[in-house]
Amino acid sequence: MHYQAPLDDMQFLLTDVFQAEQQWQNMPAVAEMIDMDTALAVLEEGAKITGELIAPLNRPGDEQGVRLIDGQVVTPDGYKAAFATFAEAGWVGFGGDPEFGGMGMPKMLGVLFDEMCYSASNAFALYSSLTAGAALCIASHGTEEQKALYLPKLYSGEWCGAMDMTEPQAGSDLRHVRTKAEPQEDGSYLVTGTKIFITGGDHDLSDNVVHLVLARLPDAPAGSRGLSLFIVPKRQSDEQGNLTGANGVSCGSVEHKMGITASATCVMHFDKAKGYLLGKLNRGLMAMFTMMNYERLSIGIQGLGCAQMGYQMAAAYAKERKQGQKSGGLSQGIDPILVHGDVRRMLMTSASITEAGRALAVLTGLQLDRQKYQTEGAEDADALVGLLVPLCKAFFTDLGLECSVLNQQVFGGHGYIRETGVEQLVRDVRIAQIYEGTNGIQALDLLGRKVLPKQGEALRMLMADVEVTLGEAKARHPQWAEQVNQAFAELVDAADLLRNSDQGADAVNCAANDYLHALGYATYGYLWLKMLNALDERDDEFAQRKHHLGAFYFARVFPRFATHIAAARSEAALITAMDESLF
Incomplete structure (x- = not known):
């Protein structure tokens, strides 16, 4: 089926709902x-490229998959040409720094384009998403x-990016990372180790893959405090970005x-x-988590995209x-299944959840923009980002799977066989609850680190906007x-x-x-009231x-x-x- 971005709702x-242009005037x-006219024109172009270029590759790409041939990962037929077109149009650098060739679009807009990409094809979207994340990390800490070397190449899609954290013995608990980095006289480092589950770690879409690798120096402190972050390109280059040879990076x-x-x-x-320190020694996790906030929101939106498609x-x-x-005898003919209450229940559950999720994505994008671009109110935005990102990542993906199954x-x-294509969405969205920090870890982060400290300050900040919305809603929807x-x-x-x-921890x-x-x-619930208020x-x-x-x-979802x-x-x-023995 042809994907059509929900431009009216966006x-x-x-x-x-969020009066974005007014928000941008404060940035x-x-x-x-x-401005708003430009933003809407950008979304229209995004809808075209995702619907016409990317979506048609989704099913054949799933059928073919990637292959490892003579040490090189080969993507499915059509991917390389489509990625070149996508990159040449500037979409990889959508939110990138204009000084280095990025489009400089705000995240309020970015979350909507991310949803289009994931709706069109989860797999294709990940290559540009990881590249944008790597560029963000370099822009913030490089x-x-x-x-000057990496950002123009990443924004243009000439090079792609990947982040390398996980090891066989170090999954969610990064304290046990063993990859080592040995300092050299020229200021570089020699990086040795193995990383697993690396999305976009190798492929044929670009000339180079720039890896951001967590590793530790020989004399580094134990645990996560001893981790540093290194830029380790698959191929070496000179200062102008001309590739000069291999760099000891291979896909096993x-x-x-x-x-x-x-x-x-x-x-x-x-x-x-050969690798190059990114940020400060022994502060690798801090640098990586600059990227992780955006990546976790992006993966949450993967759940929204699958639900919407x-x-x-x-x-x-x-x-x-x-x-x-629906009623009556055979003489009245056969009805489309949309007349049946249970079919409507499933569709309305999916739609009501997904459209509220889209609103939360835009709200979170706004807070990320405030955090990045505003001086006044940046601290409040920082607290709200800390609260909303784990909520988005876990809630979007948990409900994204639920909605995909309902759909x-x-x-x-016919939904269980490959012919219709809907079963692919169920398979694709399942990973989103697992990677970029499992949803259980997101929940622990949200409650233990964001809600409980400082007497619930972050939650109370969210509630300040909730109270404004409730005040407006009381007259129409008391x-x-x-x-x-009450909730x-x-x-x-x-x-x-x-x-x-x-009971402590x-x-x-x-x-x-x-x-x-x-x-x-x-x-x-708050966002549904905010949307209903905006209908005037x-x-x-x-x-x-x-x-x-x-x-x-x-009536049917909020009671949960x-x-x-x-x-x-x-x-x-x-x-x-x-007792453990009873499990």
Whole structure:
């Protein structure tokens, strides 16, 4: 099926819900680059390139997958030419620094383009996403010489990027990284070690792959405090960026995966590869996490993209597929399955969740822009980014899988076979709950590091905007406004309970997942009210659809909040008390 970006909804979020142009006026560096007319024109072009160039590659790319041939990873047919077209149009450098050839687009806009890319093809999108992330890290922590060498090449897509953290013995716990970096007299380092699960670690889309590698010096402190970050290109170059030869970087194998088969997931070997320190010694994690905030949001949006594409496929199928009757006898003919209540339930669940998620993505993009471009209010934005990024990563991807399964279910048996293509979305989105930090780790980060410290300061900052929205909503939707108000009050109360629990870390560990989901459903409720407020007196089809979906959300989805907040408040001993031998 042809992918069509939901441009009407994206425009509504930018212009009416978040009033993006007004926000950009508070960010002079952004205001110089873009106005609303330009933003909407950019989105229209993004819709064309994702719908016409990338989406047609999705299924054949999945069928063919990547191959390792004579030590070189080969991407599926059509990928190389499509990536060249994509890169030449400047899309890899969408959010990049204009001084070095980037487009300089704000993240509020970037999250919407990211969704288009993931809707069109998860696997294809990952190559540019990792490249943009590597460029962001170099732009934030590199020397002027490093920026001048690497950023133009990365923004243009001539070179691609990858981040190399995970090792066989060091997955989520990076304290056990063994890759070593030996200092050389010329200021470079020789990097030796093996990294696994490296997305885009090797491929044929570009002339070079620039790896950002976590490693430790021989005399570095133990644990994560001894990790440094190094730029290790696959091929060496001179100061002008002309490639000069191999660099001791090789791909040992590619993983054979459940999904995203056209994305190269590599085992990478570094054999005294020449590397260059990025940032400060023993501060590698700090530098890497500059990139991780954006990457985790991007992977969360992978969940949104799969849900949106699946909804489009399922809604179209439900209108065409005829099966059974809503009522009456056979003489009345066979109805399209869209008439059936359960099919509508599945579609409306998927749509109401995905459209609230899109609003949260734009809100998070706004906070990232404020954090990056504003001086006044940057600290508040920093706290909100810390709260919202783990929420987006985990909640988008948990519900992205749920919505993808619902969309597949609409197809019945035809959804389980490869012919329709909807089953690929279920396989592709599954990884998003796992990589870039598992969702369990996101939940621990959110509750333990972002909600509980400083007496819940970050949560209260979010609530300040919630209260404004509720004040506007009370006249039209008093019941829903009160439900959301009560939900946030319960979130604060549960946080106080957990903060003062005598069960210590166990209380946080056992409550974190449910707390994150409770916060997610409450936040989606707030955002549904914010969207409904923005409709004002509109009564066109767009507004009618929004009102139907908003009412559905509060009646059929929002009640999940009560289950999760009750679970988060339950005794940790219900989980910890069972003896290991009983598992």
